[in-house]
Structures are given as structure tokens and as C-alpha cells.
Amino acid sequence: MPITDNRSAKITEVHLQKIAYVYLRQSSMGQVRTHTESTERQYALQELARQSGWNSPRIVILDGDLGKSGVSTTDREDFKSLVTNVSLGKAGAVLAIEASRLARSNADWHRLIEICGVTGTLIIDEDGCYDPGDFNDGLLLGLKGTMAQAELHFIRTRLLTNKLNKARKGELRVPLPIGYVYDELNQVVKDPDAQVRSSLELVFSYFQQCGSAYGVVQRFTQEKLGFPKRTFGGTWAGKLLWKRLSVARANAILKNPSYAGVYAFGRHRSIKGILENGEVGARVSSVPEENWLVNLPDHHEGYISFEQYTSNLGQLARNQSVKERVLSGPAREGLALLQGLLICGCCGRRLSPRYQGNGGIYPKYQCTWRKREGFSKSVCMSVPCPPLDRVIEERVLEVLSSEQLELALSAFDIVCQRNDQIDAQWKMRLQRAEYESQLAQRRYEEVDPSNRLVASTLEQRWNDSLIELQDVKDQIDQMQQQSRRITEQQRAEVLELAENLPKLWHNTATAWKDKKRILQLLISDITVQKQEQCSALLQLRWQGGASEEIRVDLSRSKLSRQRHSEALIARVTELTKTMDDAQIAACLNDEGLTTAKGVAFTIKSIQRIRRKHAIAGADDKKAGEISVKELARRVGVSVGVVYGWIDKGVISGRRLNAGSPYLLAISPEIEQELAKRACQANRTKTL
Known part of the structure; x- marks a missing residue:
């Protein structure tokens, strides 16, 4: 690159004694890998610096920002270092192929040229050499920065508009969640791998049974089932991995509309803000469904219906306990059957169970938000659990009496279906392990025996696959020993219990969590209003929309119910x-x-x-009785003098036994006489 006269005139010996910084940047790693010509042109700027008069030791290459966007300074450590060195007066010149390489933001660009103008640092690009301290050069540099930002805006607008237009037709390719792949016609179809599909079906099935993402993860852990994950990018792109299912992963699956056959675009948006370190950053937030940019139902085959997806979202919302809600959460352990169903009749907030007593065995339903928020020193409402639980139990059993046998048969079908799904998962896992072992064997047998480096590696992989296969077989044997199949005897016992639902309900083998889950399936909510004379009015609303009122007599405390003869x-x-x-x-x-x-x-x-x-005790004071100390204080003598008067018979007192204190019945006349006696005794001592 030739050195123009203009450039030579502006570069002085002062600039040459300082460092020339050559700054390189490309917006993404994809550009770094594919647009190599641009990278070579930027590295060639060091030759321009040498031609301009800088010695090689005084030329510093800053290429740490390759693959990073110039929209902001976030994560651009080399740009920050450049600004710091310019501010300290260490830089003689900053070389960049064009203004957009240094910054795509007007704020960052103008801050840099302002500092360069103060410290006398030159800015050099392919077009020429500029002195930011000169008005004309500063004006031209400002225009270059504005054009760089405008160029980014135009490029981004065109790309996003075209992207949105393609998304509105449902044709934009986006990374698909596990369970979906693109076919040869670019259509979204279910994963051809049966084990992957079965794993997703299990997630939704378990959620229907458990009602929470945590419960789904627990079931996967108990059954020792893995969950699939496909890798994106790199050498292992598309490889299927089987990992342990996490709660976050389960939540993401349940909230993803793609599994309901919906093509959604714009579910999340990036919001700029000031980070803790003072830099401008962005955070990702969810967008309500009504504000999605694209929402195309029935775009592809779903694993669940859209109605089931909406129901799952509602259940997940009810499960949140960090906020004050009036919705029931998932069934949990504990003795409070109506947990999550009760609503305070005073403030409309949810009542939560509290356990009191030694060991926490006496549950109560309380509305504590006023006390928790500091609005009151007492709770809004507190009612004991047993009377409310008892009356709702009786009402539910009465309603279910006509559906008992049908419910039992339905439960059998669900259990059998669940066992079949688990067995299918293990069979497919065994098939996959056998395939991996056979594939490793074929690869080992096909390798050239003389190439021991490759052969030893393939032999080790074959051995590992055989170990994995044997491990799967051992786990299947263990699962078969712990057979979950329902025998005819168990079926007969359950059907017998189903004919007497109260007996099944009160059976010790029936878990409290299962009872709560049944109540939540039948009851929407219950509003509690405390009445006078230890009673409460329950406004019961069923899931079907029907409602009724039930009056309950609130039991007193256990102590108050106890009566002596x-x-x-x-x-x-x-x-x-x-x-x-x-x-x-x-x-x-x-x-x-x-x-x-x-x-x-x-x-x-x-x-x-x-x-x-109201029984008075023998040692209780009667009307007019005082203690020895009280009498001594009144007449102005010591306690010993009073005891002497008692011993001499001057005054009389009663005591229950030899160890109990005296109680003295002193009339006003006797008290006056004792006061005179005390005065005379004091006068005699004085004389």
C-alpha cells in the first residue's frame, strides 16, 4: 500500500516514538473461518504501519476480538485495552481497515476519536490518515462512524425482515427440540428413533400422574431411565446422547409449544440494560403467547394436543409457591388434605398448612400474608385441619360412591400402560446397546491388523460397548426380579376395595399425596368464612363448575374437649x-x-x-388477709417482730401446714393498735 503525502505529513516523530496498534475484528467465528480474505487484509495493516515509519517492535497486533460483534464493548477485551492505552498516551496511531472494525456504535466510536484527539493519536485506515484533533478530520471521522452504524442497521433490518417473512410461512429452519428432525423436504417430523419418541411420551404421561416437573424427574430416576439429547455443531453434530433428566429440562419440555404441533417464533426477546459491571448488556425474557411474532397451530404432528399443553402450563403456574397465589399446587406429603385448595374468605388469598405441637403433629390452615408483610401482628385466619378435612372427605366419598368400580378399572389400565411404557424403554435401550456393540465389532474387524494404533483404539471401544451391553442386561434382570406386574390376586383385592371406597380411602397403604391428588382432580377451590359460635361456612366449587355450601362446626382444642366427672x-x-x-x-x-x-x-x-x-385453693388469700411482710411494712416493724406477735398471741394467723406462710386477717382497729405498739417500742429504744 503506497504512502500518500497527506499521510506522511501528519505522522511526526512524536507519533513514531509511540506504539502503533493494529486492531482486527470480525463479527462472528463463521466469518473468521470463511471470510479469510478480510482477515488477511486486516493483518496486512502491519505492513502499512512499517511503511508509515513505525519499527516492527513498536507495532502491536490486537486480534483478540476476532469473532465478536462491534455493537458494544461487552466481551471486547482488546478494544478496552486499546482505549486504555490511548487514554494513557501510549498510542501513536490506531490502524483499522475501516471505521466499522473499531466500533458499530456511535457512542463507542465518538468516545474513541475524542480521546484520540486529546492525546494526539492518529487514526489510519485504507483511505488515509486522520488527526481527530483537526476539525475537518474529526468531522470526517464522525461521518464514517455514523455510516458504520447505519450500515449495521440496514443490514440487520433486511435480514430480520426476510427472516420474519419466512417464519410467518413456517419455513424458517430453527434448531428443533429433542424428538423432532427435518426430513428431506425440510418438513418437521417426529424423530424416527422410537426410544426418543417413547422418552418424550413418558415425560408427558408422568406429568399427568405427578402434576409437577420434579415428580417427573423423580419417576425417571426411580426407573433408572435416561433422557436423550442431540448435540449441535462441531464434530459430534447430531450425535444422540443419553443423560439424566433434570428439572430444568423437564420444565423446558412441558413449556415448549412445539410438542403441541405449534410453530412458534418470537417466544423470547432480548432486552438491553446496564449490567452489574456498568457495561451495556442484554438479558433474555419470555414473551406472552399473545405477543409471539409467529404462532402457527397444527404446523406439524405433536406429542400432545394444544388443550393438554395449555393445561400443563396452568398446572406449572399453580405449582409456583414463591408468589402469593390462589391456585392449588402439586400434591405434597403431610396431614393437611386440603392443602392448596382453601381460600381465605377475608382477603381472598390462599390458606397454607402449618404444623404445631410437639413434633408438628397438629395441622392448621392459616392465612399469614398480613403478618408476613408486616400489616398485622396476627394471622388473617386460622382454622384447625381435622374438622374441615373430615367434612370434605365425607362429601367426596359420597360423590364418588357411584363411580367406584369404574375408577378402579381405569386405575388398572393406567398402571398397566405405565409398566408397558417402561418395559418398552428398556427393550429399546437393550437394542441400542446391542447395535452399538455390533457396530464396534464390525469396525474392529474391518481395520487393517497391522495398523495397531487404530486397531487398539477400536478394540477398546468394542470392549467398552460390551461392558455397556452387559450392564444393560444386568439392570433388566434386576428390574424383572422386582416385577411391577399386577397379579390376579392383587387385582381381586383392589376390586374388592373399590366396592367399598371408604375402606380404600382410610386404608393405611393409601398415601396422603394420592388422597390430595384425588381431591384436586375433583375440587377447584374452597372459600372459608369463619362464623360466630365456632363454626365456618365452606363454599365448595367443583371442577365441573357446580358449587355448594357446607357449614362446619370447628372443634375446640383437644384440652377443652376433655371433661372431668x-x-x-x-x-x-x-x-x-x-x-x-x-x-x-x-x-x-x-x-x-x-x-x-x-x-x-x-x-x-x-x-x-x-x-x-373457679375453685379457690386453701393457700389462696381470702378477703382481708395479708402476708407477714405486708403487715410489717404497714406498721413499720421488721418481719421478726410480727412473728414474735404471732408467737405471743398478740395477733392470730393461719397456715396450711408447717412449711407454708402465715395469712393474717387484720382489721383496721387491730392494725392501729399494732402501729401504736410499734411506736412505743421505738420510743423506748431511743430513751
């Missing part, structure tokens, strides 16, 4: 005349009596009985 109350009343609480408890225990719970009496149990029935 009248004879025991009379006996305690009699004993309190001469005994304290400890003596009464010992006396009743000696007589062989017990509390309503059937346990021995204690001081606290006697105190509760007296407090509940």
Missing part, C-alpha cells in the same frame, strides 16, 4: 379446704384416680381444674 370436681373442691395443690394431686393419685387423659395428676393439672371451675 362431677364427682372428681366435688372431691377437688373438698380437698382444697385443707390441702394445697401438691397434696391434692398426691391424694387423688393414692386413691387411684386419673385425669381425663388417663394419666396421673400433677400440680399443673390440679391448677387447671381449679381455674376452669
